[in-house]
Amino acid sequence: MSSQSHDNLRVGVEPAGFDRDLSKEVAVEDDIVSLPPPPLKDGGLRAWLQVVGCFLVFFNVWGFTFAFGVFQNYYETHLLSSSTPSEISWIGTLASYLLIVIGIISGPLFDLGHYRIMLFGGAAMSCFGIFMLSLSKVYYQIILTQGICTGLGCGVLFIPGMALVSRSFNARRAVALGLVSCGAPFGGIIYTIVFEQLIDSVGFAWTVRVMGFIMTGTFLAAFPLLLWGASNTGDISSGTTRKLFDRAALKDVGFWFYTGANFFIFTGYLVPFFYIPSYAQLSLGASRALALYSVVIAQGSSVVGRMIFATLALHIGVMIPWVMCASVSAILCLAWIGIKTKAAFCGFCALYGFFSGALIPLPPSIFPVVCPDPKVLGTRLGMAQAIGATASLIGSPIAGALVGDNGQHYIGLQLFSGLVMLIGTAFQIFLWINLVKKRNCKVSV
Template sequence: MTNEDVESGKHVTKESLSDKAVSPTVSTDEKIPVTPLTPPPPLRDGGARAWLQVLGSFLVFSNLWGFVFSFGSFQSYYQLTYLTNESPSDISWIGTVSTGLLIAVGVASGPLFDMGYFRSMLLIGGLGETLAMFMLSLCSKYWQIMLTQGILTGLTNGLLYLPGLALVGRSFKKHRSIAMALTTCGAPIGGIIYTLMFGQLIDRLGFAWTIRAMAFFMLGSYLISFPLLLWGASNLGDLSSGGRRKLFDATALRDLPFWSYSMSNFFLFLGYMIPFTYVAVYGQTQLGMSQSASLNIIIAAQAASVGGRLIAGYAASKIGVMIPWVTAGLASGVFCIAWVGIKSEGAFIAYAILYGFFSGPLIPLPPSVFPIVCPDPKVLGARLGMAQGIGSIASLIGAPIAGSLLNTGRGENYIGLQLFSGLVMMLGGFLLINLYFLLRSRRDIGKLI
């Protein structure tokens, strides 16, 4: 006898029960359909559809973080040629605001992904960033560039950052770490492409058409990524679910693993972008390198980060995420401190490559472990967005703090900048060790996470 029979008050006989066993309907006063109680099919771990989404997310990341990582070339051009009346500090805020907004908007984009708005965010974000690039080609004043390259690109990119990672995370379990690593490899690859495009075209075409060429490349990569991410996909969220998803989960504020995860990322991101921001000017002012050679240092660091992400992702799939993550955080801090003793161009190149290699995994590994930090899938997007919002503050203030330590009034002394970036990243690495023991004691997991 079913609950429906009891609640309707119908008399169920032995014969009717027999009929129900062999027929999809029950013969009483009216026909009542019976829904078979079959479990839903299990979620596939990977598959062709999921790996195509990894490729699509790779293209998205090549535009999101790739454009951020290429800002060093813009900084040099704005400072020396295009915005000569603005201070280097003011110019640097364009890139900082874009990076901070990219991460901060994740506070909203994570829950919106949970609610099923990935398609809308993908189209608005991709086409919005492309439109911002075309508008940038028309700009000649500081406030115009800040609005387009700083604010508009940051807002539109933020719609895609966390949803792109969450989409890949939904499709994988066993191979989640390597899938995340492949996805985020789009960031350094995009950074290399946009840096090379800017360097090769700026003297030939001028600023306006160089930016338009980059915008057309961006548009093409987005148009390729849209069908890879959307066609035939069934893991894009649930617009039809009756439950209301939270934009802010207050219970996270009482969860110690959430705070340990968030503060670890805060200190890591506080120092993460400092070398990428200042190695070029350091090479020129302290080692006498040419501008093109110093920009090649950034490209070498970005290329090395590709290998670091792939190796860390593979290692995480074999031994867990925490060991590669702790190693990456502590090693990045150690190399930043070692930067103090670098006095030759060869040692500087080696430092840049090693820092790029070990700092690269700091982007893909954190979201891979967050499903353990937050085991409730209903609030995973909201909590991940909150954690990334805390990290966005670090991305916003890290480079300016380092710049203030550089300008001490006694000339360009980089020791304060180098020690600051190294110490805060090492602090983040030690907090990751604390997170590891918290997860072991408070989550039902094994020794390897």
């Protein structure tokens, strides 16, 4: 396979609902057809301002979700102490599930030119959910506000944000989307620090309201960056109705290997982020401050990991970094069983954040190779994401149910997260073999 075709396998994240502009080439029945590059300018000031705006959106959309570990710890020890860890984790997993699965609808709506309405509506719903959370005192109120309301609001913003940036970049698309995705760990860090610094002095209600003010302010700052003078938010669908389901994908072995890998990896991926604060405080006897800052350590190292592995993928292909990150993350979850000291625990948090951070941006980067037909690319990626979202929904509650009755025995949770991620790694290897043998891809892919 030519070096030119090899470069085509190192593409940026392609969101659901976005038709990839094949600027280099596409595979048609195992043959490679070269296409001329599009005349569109790659980037520019307007495009980079949108990168900053989407960074701020992801700061809230994923940042607040990644900070759920501090809420899990607080709910277990204070506000919802009568509920089990599994019951509490449903709040965070429901929000993350809706965040991803709503992309099946928001992607096509973006293509039909409804981005402005979704941007304002999603931001308003997310902020409303946070402020209503500050008034919540019982389980059903919290799951309605933090789980459903914020999940729906953030879900409307996630995929359209990725699609907006993707429309403005070709060669630098992976870099642009990598920078956008870094908004997630930055948001997680800021929201975690705010929670830790304010919870004792002002209480839960006002701590959450301050978070709501931060979310409102960052959304207001993002609006002009995303919309002012922008020409890439309109309808480019040419009246074509986008399918939400492609039956032919069910007969594609590569699609099922990709989907299986994502499903099992994401079943275990969020478990450490949700439970490391409560593990540090209840099992290691760490202070609440150290327990909460363990999330900051993991999020901070994930910023470095995302950028390093995204850059590595541009040079050696996506599969090698993806398999490496998933397998090492799984091994770290199993090694977590043997951690007995606070210093070793901090090291685990840093390493897990570093290797697991790239598991978000890397999978969609390989999908155009799994599905080389641009006509169904968005549809099939949306289908795969919906299944992966289900894994995020059930993973942490299952892990929480495996925690001992006194909340101090986490070996079941640690084994579960590590083993399911190892199963996901096996599916990655099957996918790798399928791409190399069936689709004439190079070994690095």
